[in-house]
Amino acid sequence: MIVILDKSGSMGGQKIELAKEATKAPLALLKDEDSFGVVAFDYNFYWPVRLQPAANRTQITQAISAIIAGGETNIYPAMREAYIQLAGATTQVKHVILLSDGRSLPDDFEGLTKKMAESKITVSSVAVGNGADRELLANIAKWGKGRTYYLEEPTNVPQIFTEETELATGKTLREESFKPVVKKNVEAFKGIDFKTAPNLLGYVATKSKDTSEVLLESARKDPILARWQYGLGKTVAFTSDLKDRWAVDWLKWKGYPKFWSQLVRETMRRQDDNEFDFRVERSGDEAKMTINAVRKDGQFRNKLDSLIRVVGPDQVVSDVSVHQVGPGSYEAKFPLTKKGSYLFRAVGEDSGGSSRVLAYSYPDEYHFYPPNTDLLRAISSETHGRFQPKTEDIFDPNGETTALPTPLWPYLTGLALLLYLADVLLRRIRLFEL
Structure with missing residues (x-):
């Protein structure tokens, strides 16, 4: 499968973000051995994701997220490139999803799409917004023996991509x-x-x-x-x-x-046992589990046969034994080695099925990630700036000047006040009285 994604300037803002999320959607349905690629286009085209196994989901997702909108709309070169990549493939299913919100430069779309159909490549199209060339995209889907979709708002694009992938692969039923x-x-x-x-x-x-x-x-x-x-x-x-x-x-x-x-x-959710007070607290890099078991008549519940089952963020299950430390009181500790949420469930005939969740993580804004140099380079190129400039070049105006207006009213107000006071003074004191 190859997604041909319009990244022209009209796709800016929410459209491109939703389109990128939609482009990632097929990865959840494709098997690891299936091939997936993304070719993005404005006036020219480039491959954010070369055709590769869908097993590389992390790298593919990161590459899709780095796509930036800008430029004109020119569909034909990107379609031709997708055709070249898929024409020689021997896979049973070869499918292309084309998304665009604008009007492309004219070219021989009918001839190219029919060649794709002859090579067993199906083409579906998604038109987004009133500015899309619905007629051309519908014809491309008809010539390519695929399906065509029209959406006035881009919010449903991810759902369309998911449904299209299911229909294309024929693996739903x-x-x-x-x-x-x-x-x-x-x-x-x-x-x-x-x-x-x-x-x-x-x-x-x-x-x-x-x-x-x-x-x-x-x-x-x-x-x-x-x-x-x-x-x-x-x-x-x-x-x-x-x-x-x-x-x-x-x-x-x-x-x-x-x-x-x-x-x-x-x-079904199990009700907590009122006679079984199960608590989990974080203490440094450990989770401290405490159980206080007291019957309704005030008698302590001693020698309980209970375990704490812990499900870590990586879904690894561990069983922890609890030790009685006092009358009706039990304690256990569990090391927190991975960031994320831990589920603690008391298991055993005497536990009542109580469960607790402990979050051991930091918000995303505190996480440290390596710099996205490709994204920074693309931003510099699109805005005609410089990538990794020298120190002296950062504040270099390059001969550009600008006018900076200076408000005069504070000075004029002060002058008027001084003249007013001088006028009052001269009226009170007669300097040249005869």
């Missing part, structure tokens, strides 16, 4: 018989034999989040059931069906009611 494979046994699966479960007839293919926990998957390693923690809450995603389209045989399976009742119960 997989209607085929398969048996879900248990990737991880959890408490919600207790007493359920998935080996005896009938086949499901389809699912929506997707990609699991880095922070998610895949519980069931297909033979293609696509997630079928996944869950993840968000703060104190839990979220579960099931990518197949609950009715008689894909789950027609599951509805007759005796494990079906038990599966859903246990899954829902496991996902």
